[in-house]
Amino acid sequence: MSDTELKCPACAEPIANGDTFCEACGAELQAPEPSAVSPDDTAPIPRTTKIVAVCAYCGGSILDDGFCGTCGRKARSPRDHWSELPVPWVGGVCDKGVVHTANEDAMALSATPGGSLAVLVVCDGVTSAPHSDRAALAASRAACGHLTAVVAPPSESVAAAVSYWSDALLAATSEANAAAVGVAHTLGDPAEPPACTFVAAVVAGDLITVAWCGDSRAYWLPDSGDARQLTLDHSLGTEMIAAGTAAREAELEPGFHTITRWLGADSVDHSPEIASQSIEGPGWLLVCSDGLWNYASALTEMMTLLTDLSASSASDPVPLAEAMVDWANAAGGHDNITVALARCDPSLRLERERTTRG
Amino acid sequence: MAEFKAEVFQNEFLAEGATDVHAVVSVTCTAAGKAGQSGQGEAAEIIIVDTSGSMDMPASKIVAARRAAKVALGEIVDGTWFAVISGHSVAQMVYPTHPGMAKMTDVTRREATHMVDALRPGGATAIGAWIAAATELFSQVQTAQRHAILLTDGKIEGEPSYALPQALEAAQGQFQCDCRGIGADWVVEELRTISNALLGTVDIIAKPEDLEADFEAMIQMSMSRGVADARLRVWAPQGSEVLFVRQVAPLVEDLTPKAVQVGPLIREFPTGAWSDESRDYHVAVRVPVAPLGNERLAARVEMVINDEVVAKGLVKATWSADANLTTRLDPAVAHYTGQAQLADAIQKGLAAKAAGDDRTATVLLGEAAKIAHDSGNEDTTRLLSKVVDVVDAEAGTVRLKSNIEKTDEMALDTRSTKTTRIRREP
Numbered sequence: 001m002s003d004t005e006l007k008c009p010a011c012a013e014p015i016a017n018g019d020t021f022c023e024a025c026g027a028e029l030q031a032p033e034p035s036a037v038s039p040d041d042t043a044p045i046p047r048t049t050k051i052v053a054v055c056a057y058c059g060g061s062i063l064d065d066g067f068c069g070t071c072g073r074k075a076r077s078p079r080d081h082w083s084e085l086p087v088p089w090v091g092g093v094c095d096k097g098v099v100h101t102a103n104e105d106a107m108a109l110s111a112t113p114g115g116s117l118a119v120l121v122v123c124d125g126v127t128s129a130p131h132s133d134r135a136a137l138a139a140s141r142a143a144c145g146h147l148t149a150v151v152a153p154p155s156e157s158v159a160a161a162v163s164y165w166s167d168a169l170l171a172a173t174s175e176a177n178a179a180a181v182g183v184a185h186t187l188g189d190p191a192e193p194p195a196c197t198f199v200a201a202v203v204a205g206d207l208i209t210v211a212w213c214g215d216s217r218a219y220w221l222p223d224s225g226d227a228r229q230l231t232l233d234h235s236l237g238t239e240m241i242a243a244g245t246a247a248r249e250a251e252l253e254p255g256f257h258t259i260t261r262w263l264g265a266d267s268v269d270h271s272p273e274i275a276s277q278s279i280e281g282p283g284w285l286l287v288c289s290d291g292l293w294n295y296a297s298a299l300t301e302m303m304t305l306l307t308d309l310s311a312s313s314a315s316d317p318v319p320l321a322e323a324m325v326d327w328a329n330a331a332g333g334h335d336n337i338t339v340a341l342a343r344c345d346p347s348l349r350l351e352r353e354r355t356t357r358g
Numbered sequence: 359m360a361e362f363k364a365e366v367f368q369n370e371f372l373a374e375g376a377t378d379v380h381a382v383v384s385v386t387c388t389a390a391g392k393a394g395q396s397g398q399g400e401a402a403e404i405i406i407v408d409t410s411g412s413m414d415m416p417a418s419k420i421v422a423a424r425r426a427a428k429v430a431l432g433e434i435v436d437g438t439w440f441a442v443i444s445g446h447s448v449a450q451m452v453y454p455t456h457p458g459m460a461k462m463t464d465v466t467r468r469e470a471t472h473m474v475d476a477l478r479p480g481g482a483t484a485i486g487a488w489i490a491a492a493t494e495l496f497s498q499v500q501t502a503q504r505h506a507i508l509l510t511d512g513k514i515e516g517e518p519s520y521a522l523p524q525a526l527e528a529a530q531g532q533f534q535c536d537c538r539g540i541g542a543d544w545v546v547e548e549l550r551t552i553s554n555a556l557l558g559t560v561d562i563i564a565k566p567e568d569l570e571a572d573f574e575a576m577i578q579m580s581m582s583r584g585v586a587d588a589r590l591r592v593w594a595p596q597g598s599e600v601l602f603v604r605q606v607a608p609l610v611e612d613l614t615p616k617a618v619q620v621g622p623l624i625r626e627f628p629t630g631a632w633s634d635e636s637r638d639y640h641v642a643v644r645v646p647v648a649p650l651g652n653e654r655l656a657a658r659v660e661m662v663i664n665d666e667v668v669a670k671g672l673v674k675a676t677w678s679a680d681a682n683l684t685t686r687l688d689p690a691v692a693h694y695t696g697q698a699q700l701a702d703a704i705q706k707g708l709a710a711k712a713a714g715d716d717r718t719a720t721v722l723l724g725e726a727a728k729i730a731h732d733s734g735n736e737d738t739t740r741l742l743s744k745v746v747d748v749v750d751a752e753a754g755t756v757r758l759k760s761n762i763e764k765t766d767e768m769a770l771d772t773r774s775t776k777t778t779r780i781r782r783e784p
Contacts, residue, residue: 058596060596065655067658070623071596072594072596072645072654098649098651099649100651
């Protein structure tokens with residue numbers, strides 16, 4: 001159906017049959033039955049609330065009024081909570097949290113089956129700017145799409161690889177920013193345009209390269225050896241701490257979370273900062289929004305959290321991400337929570353690559 | 359085919375930690391049709407006329423009763439099952455002459471009218487026996503819609519005290535009954551108990567000459583109820599507690615004790631037959647507390663006919679830190695909370711007065727005068743002014759009148775539950 005491409009009823013961007021929400025703007029969609037769309041059917045796809053059969057919270061039945069028949073909670077829309085698992089070693093969960101009424105976080109994950117390349121992107125929409133949920137989704141998907149299409153470099157030195165992926169991430173950040181600006185255009189360029197943070201991580205062979213704008217974070221959390229926070233928040237809080245305020249004290253300041261770099265039509269500076277990390281042994285790459293790290297802001301706390309949860313409940317990326325989201329919700333869930341994980345293990349990677357080639 | 363509509367009026371916003379959700383659900387029925395003609399079976403009507411000895415003192419009472427019963431017979435639609443009972447120490451069949459019911463035709467109407475003309479007073483007042491007889495008669499016809507009118511002029515004397523409660527227990531859910539007291543020698547509480555149990559109304563007919571018009575209106579109303587039986591179904595979430603379900607318009611009536619549990623989270627309340635009309639219900643639910651920002655359903659309020667949901671309203675709860683949202687009182691909830699307090703203050707005030715506790719009576723009736731004034735309930739204000747001198751309505755200051763007609767006091771009592779509707783924003 002190339003000449004009768006499905007379009008999002010909200011922003012008119014193309015959508016795929018079966019999508020539950022628009023990849024460009026985040027509007028909820030009800031996928032039409034394939035048979036219901038004839039080639040000359042130009043009627044717009046109705047926007048409806050998705051009716052979920054089972055309550056995500058208590059297991060009761062969601063009734064046709066959109067609420068659970070047992071606990072009365074509102075049915076969770078796919079935009080409020082979803083998970084991605086492009087390959088078994090890369091997965092993530094994006095969740096509305098407890099307090100916010102909308103999920104303005106977004107994530108986009110992809111990976112090659114062989115395991116030599118993975119892309120993890122997380123964006124956190126700015127709540128004070130309306131429709132930032134759309135900007136976050138558009139930006140994360142644009143960057144992920146761009147990075148997935150990048151051809152892996154020929155085997156070179158680590159320095160050359162870092163430089164290669166840094167360039168790719170710079171271009172991906174520009175793509176992401178253009179997508180966020182594009183959302184503002186479809187909204188008629190509002191005075192307060194949608195905006196979002198940005199963090200993208202590429203795992204290529206045994207190298208992690210990250211680019212970021214704002215206060216969404218990436219961590220390298222190895223099974224043994226030193227953990228590392230790969231990103232440094234672009235926020236007033238970081239500036240306060242840099243100027244000598246104690247971290248615990250700074251976190252209590254009202255301006256702590258005010259970000260100093262972001263993507264969007266009103267962004268002053270969307271050039272990302274770049275960092276890299278070589279993988280020497282097995283460990284987890286964690287990319288997350290502040291909805292998670294607010295409750296574990298120190299590196300040691302995050303390491304402990306991941307260690308505890310992977311030991312007690314889960315060792316696969318999605319169940320582990322779910323466990324971390326649940327933990328943040330139990331701690332208050334004051335913001336949207338996104339947790340994206342890649343299980344990096346050089347020996348397993350080589351194994352996978354051999355299997356794929358064979 | 360009747361159509362129902364349910365509208366919810368509430369402030370869904372709760373402050374952090376708050377648990378109590380109040381909503382007024384306004385249910386409107388249109389295109390109700392006529393009794394016995396909407397596919398839910400035929401209608402049945404019984405007229406119970408008090409023929410105890412006191413109905414002859416003065417004789418104008420029995421004369422008015424005969425005339426009113428005949429007018430009622432004239433209003434009963436052809437094809438309706440009907441019977442007339444003469445109530446004294448026992449319940450005696452007037453028409454048909456055997457214990458059963460007749461189909462209304464020109465012939466049976468003429469015969470029944472003739473028999474009503476022959477009613478003669480004598481004997482005691484045994485309302486329990488009359489209700490039991492009506493229950494028995496109704497059980498003989500397979501109809502969904504059964505309605506009775508009960509007229510009396512005295513208090514129960516001719517039967518043991520358990521007779522009425524026993525009769526009401528058997529009658530509940532079998533038929534609806536509107537009660538009328540004529541004169542000043544009947545007991546408001548007795549008739550209110552009956553009308554409450556049997557989903558009817560109660561009123562005083564102070565002057566016998568007004569009885570005819572009242573009977574005519576009652577039967578016309580009954581015949582306009584094309585929906586035989588509708589129930590109010592209330593779902594409340596797991597872990598919640600339904601604090602009360604109260605009809606608040608046109609009359610205040612606590613439905614809470616009438617709840618029938620039909621599922622773990624669902625209870626139903628009988629509402630009887632419906633004409634083209636609107637009734638308001640105040641529903642209060644205590645829900646488990648949820649974190650700020652959460653939106654939950656506190657109640658689903660549905661109208662149900664033959665197990666089919668014909669209208670539905672959603673009562674919500676959303677926890678918010680915004681005090682501007684959470685402190686606002688919904689005008690409908692506030693208004694009807696006041697109207698329920700008004701009815702309560704009048705009934706308790708009059709009871710205190712009857713018990714000789716003038717101080718309590720003055721305080722409560724003063725409170726009533728204030729609420730009636732503030733809410734623009736002019737009917738109640740007028741009835742109150744016959745029992746108390748209103749010194750300052752805004753402050754709720756009143757003085758008990760010394761010489762009052764007993765019927766005025768009874769009128770205030772019986773009509774205390776009548777509410778004014780809130781004026782809705784256009």
